[in-house]
Amino acid sequence: MSDTQLHAIIPAGGAGTRLWPLSRASxxxxxxxxxxxxxxLLQATVERLAPLAHTITxxxxxxxxxxxxxxxxxxANIRILSxxxxxxxxxxxxxxxxxxxxEFGSQAIVGSFAADHVIADEQLFxxxxxxxxxxxxxxxxxxLGIEPSHPSTAFGYIKPGATVMEGVRAAQEFVExxxxxxxxxxxxxxxxxxxxxxxxxxxALHRELATHQPQLGKLLAELxxxxxxxxxxxxxxxxxxxxxxxxxYAVAEPSARAGHVAVVAAPAQVGWSDLGDFKxxxxxxxxxYELPTPTAVDARSPHAYGTAETPPIFVVxxxxxxxxxTADALLITTAEASQKVKEIPAQLKENGHPDLN
Amino acid sequence: MSDTQLHAIIPAGGAGTRLWPLSRASxxxxxxxxxxxxxxLLQATVERLAPLAHTITxxxxxxxxxxxxxxxxxxANIRILSxxxxxxxxxxxxxxxxxxxxEFGSQAIVGSFAADHVIADEQLFxxxxxxxxxxxxxxxxxxLGIEPSHPSTAFGYIKPGATVMEGVRAAQEFVExxxxxxxxxxxxxxxxxxxxxxxxxxxALHRELATHQPQLGKLLAELxxxxxxxxxxxxxxxxxxxxxxxxxYAVAEPSARAGHVAVVAAPAQVGWSDLGDFKxxxxxxxxxYELPTPTAVDARSPHAYGTAETPPIFVVxxxxxxxxxTADALLITTAEASQKVKEIPAQLKENGHPDLN
Numbered sequence: 091m092s093d094t095q096l097h098a099i100i101p102a103g104g105a106g107t108r109l110w111p112l113s114r115a116s117x118x119x120x121x122x123x124x125x126x127x128x129x130x131l132l133q134a135t136v137e138r139l140a141p142l143a144h145t146i147t148x149x150x151x152x153x154x155x156x157x158x159x160x161x162x163x164x165x166a167n168i169r170i171l172s173x174x175x176x177x178x179x180x181x182x183x184x185x186x187x188x189x190x191x192x193e194f195g196s197q198a199i200v201g202s203f204a205a206d207h208v209i210a211d212e213q214l215f216x217x218x219x220x221x222x223x224x225x226x227x228x229x230x231x232x233x234l235g236i237e238p239s240h241p242s243t244a245f246g247y248i249k250p251g252a253t254v255m256e257g258v259r260a261a262q263e264f265v266e267x268x269x270x271x272x273x274x275x276x277x278x279x280x281x282x283x284x285x286x287x288x289x290x291x292x293x294a295l296h297r298e299l300a301t302h303q304p305q306l307g308k309l310l311a312e313l314x315x316x317x318x319x320x321x322x323x324x325x326x327x328x329x330x331x332x333x334x335x336x337x338x339y340a341v342a343e344p345s346a347r348a349g350h351v352a353v354v355a356a357p358a359q360v361g362w363s364d365l366g367d368f369k370x371x372x373x374x375x376x377x378x379y380e381l382p383t384p385t386a387v388d389a390r391s392p393h394a395y396g397t398a399e400t401p402p403i404f405v406v407x408x409x410x411x412x413x414x415x416t417a418d419a420l421l422i423t424t425a426e427a428s429q430k431v432k433e434i435p436a437q438l439k440e441n442g443h444p445d446l447n
Numbered sequence: 448m449s450d451t452q453l454h455a456i457i458p459a460g461g462a463g464t465r466l467w468p469l470s471r472a473s474x475x476x477x478x479x480x481x482x483x484x485x486x487x488l489l490q491a492t493v494e495r496l497a498p499l500a501h502t503i504t505x506x507x508x509x510x511x512x513x514x515x516x517x518x519x520x521x522x523a524n525i526r527i528l529s530x531x532x533x534x535x536x537x538x539x540x541x542x543x544x545x546x547x548x549x550e551f552g553s554q555a556i557v558g559s560f561a562a563d564h565v566i567a568d569e570q571l572f573x574x575x576x577x578x579x580x581x582x583x584x585x586x587x588x589x590x591l592g593i594e595p596s597h598p599s600t601a602f603g604y605i606k607p608g609a610t611v612m613e614g615v616r617a618a619q620e621f622v623e624x625x626x627x628x629x630x631x632x633x634x635x636x637x638x639x640x641x642x643x644x645x646x647x648x649x650x651a652l653h654r655e656l657a658t659h660q661p662q663l664g665k666l667l668a669e670l671x672x673x674x675x676x677x678x679x680x681x682x683x684x685x686x687x688x689x690x691x692x693x694x695x696y697a698v699a700e701p702s703a704r705a706g707h708v709a710v711v712a713a714p715a716q717v718g719w720s721d722l723g724d725f726k727x728x729x730x731x732x733x734x735x736y737e738l739p740t741p742t743a744v745d746a747r748s749p750h751a752y753g754t755a756e757t758p759p760i761f762v763v764x765x766x767x768x769x770x771x772x773t774a775d776a777l778l779i780t781t782a783e784a785s786q787k788v789k790e791i792p793a794q795l796k797e798n799g800h801p802d803l804n
Contacts, residue, residue, distance in 0.1 A: 403777045407784020427764020
């Protein structure tokens with residue numbers, strides 16, 4: 091195999107509402123410098139994939155196309171596909187894969203990587219992707235599963251099965267986010283976190299769609315053939331006909347049941363994080379929004395983030411307190427509660443505060 | 448008896464460090480409009496006592512003398528005594544009482560009232576003081592004890608004994624701030640909160656001091672006789688010779704054991720509060736520093752206070768959260784932990800941050 095065969099797909103969607111008020115509908119998580127001070131998560135993702143990938147296709151919402159284009163202007167071989175509307179991850183990955191199939195053939199390998207995750211050990215990451223490409227060349231829908239460091243309830247899990255080639259096992263089952271007791275059982279049984287990384291031949295994805303989502307597969311293939319001939323209005327209309335469905339539900343889960351999915355286990359030291367909420371952010375340092383650690387009295391591990399001029403912060407009697415101070419909002423929460431932060435932008439949307447949303 | 452015999456003493460000391468960062472060494476709690484938007488706690492105290500008292504004597508630190516004088520400029524019959532240094536409450540009350548004894552005699556009644564407490568029902572308060580003056584005329588050191596609304600661990604308690612006259616009982620014992628289990632037992636046994644209000648003849652206080660603190664009593668009586676003849680340096684030197692001791696330890700406790708203290712029970716509806724910490728402040732509305740109630744997600748009863756321009760505040764997953772935002776500090780705590788806030792100014796003092804202290 092050769093790494094040059096890999097075509098990276100980066101679905102850049104999602105508002106990152108659990109990171110509100112840093113992440114907003116107008117400048118969502120992937121555009122923010124949360125991983126390093128001077129790179130957005132998207133830029134860091136592109137930088138990580140550029141040495142591995144022959145081409146990179148970013149699929150993003152129309153409202154973010156301009157920002158995305160500006161952020162990746164330094165790179166050649168990047169295509170930006172603009173979604174007329176959000177239809178979840180399957181249409182986004184599917185249209186990119188079908189376009190690559192038309193251009194590079196059914197043997198071409200695509201890899202889908204989230205725009206807003208971080209990886210600490212990029213050397214190890216490249217080796218793991220290399221292994222996954224090997225499995226993809228044999229026809230598997232191949233995923234990277236992360237060895238869990240704790241019984242997280244924030245991620246789905248993958249149950250690994252028999253070894254199918256060196257360093258690669260069958261993925262028997264994808265399981266949704268569990269309760270903590272179930273997560274502990276998963277850990278004890280060697281389950282892996284589903285990091286949403288999928289590597290496969292364009293032809294393999296085409297086949298799996300034909301089996302499990304025949305209507306969507308057919309529409310995507312047709313739309314890809316006409317993509318560059320349609321005007322915006324036509325594209326919008328055709329796009330609205332696609333089922334809004336996640337890649338996991340449309341392909342990963344049914345294909346795993348059919349024995350067509352393989353998993354490469356990524357050791358915890360690869361340092362993958364989805365920076366999915368403020369608790370996750372506190373385990374990762376180096377982002378642009380970190381404020382000086384608050385002074386604590388009877389209060390374990392406070393963390394503060396912000397974009398506003400903030401005076402010194404003091405926390406008394408609250409463990410794992412997280413403070414986020416922007417110019418227009420002050421959020422107080424804890425690591426434990428940080429998953430619920432997403433309810434605020436949801437409420438603001440309902441109550442007609444689009445400026446804060 | 449006649450109300451005109453009462454001479455009010457207001458010891459205006461203490462930094463109110465549990466209300467940091469609103470209360471500072473340079474503008475402590477009693478100077479702040481915490482009870483009503485346009486009156487400091489001291490001004491509200493003077494306003495409450497003016498109809499009851501023939502004279503008012505405020506005893507305050509030299510550094511606050513000017514602020515105090517400005518705040519009470521509208522009142523006649525107010526004397527301000529400036530303490531060269533803080534020596535706790537006994538010297539402050541004692542010097543005022545001895546000066547009043549020299550001017551109005553040993554039968555004159557003094558009443559000591561904290562500068563920074565609030566009373567909701569002032570009509571009821573006046574009636575209770577009236578009763579207490581009656582007991583003081585019979586020679587008792589007389590206190591108002593507040594009927595507890597809950598087993599507070601923030602106050603000392605008074606154990607009432609036999610009835611000594613209508614509406615007045617002996618105060619058998621003063622007990623220091625208890626743990627919560629002991630506080631519950633106190634409630635079950637009819638104990639009252641010690642609000643630090645003491646009403647007595649100047650001669651009675653003079654006698655009790657002669658018995659329980661003879662050296663301090665002698666020095667105070669001498670100092671009072673010379674007070675207006677001493678220059679500042681002499682006053683400072685003489686003041687430094689006084690024992691730094693609280694009125695409760697010096698007089699109330701030993702006099703109670705000797706059977707010389709009476710207590711008038713104040714029903715809870717008198718609405719006394721010491722506004723001693725942020726938890727206490729949340730039970731009292733009307734202060735100048737209240738900010739709009741934060742938006743809560745899975746978070747009971749958040750409260751915000753501030754003097755700074757503060758954006759909308761959101762609290763996720765923390766019950767009884769209290770946020771205080773001044774121009775130079777942001778404090779996050781809870782009602783339960785709010786007693787510990789005082790540790791911050793203590794630390795800042797140690798670490799040499801006098802500006803924040």
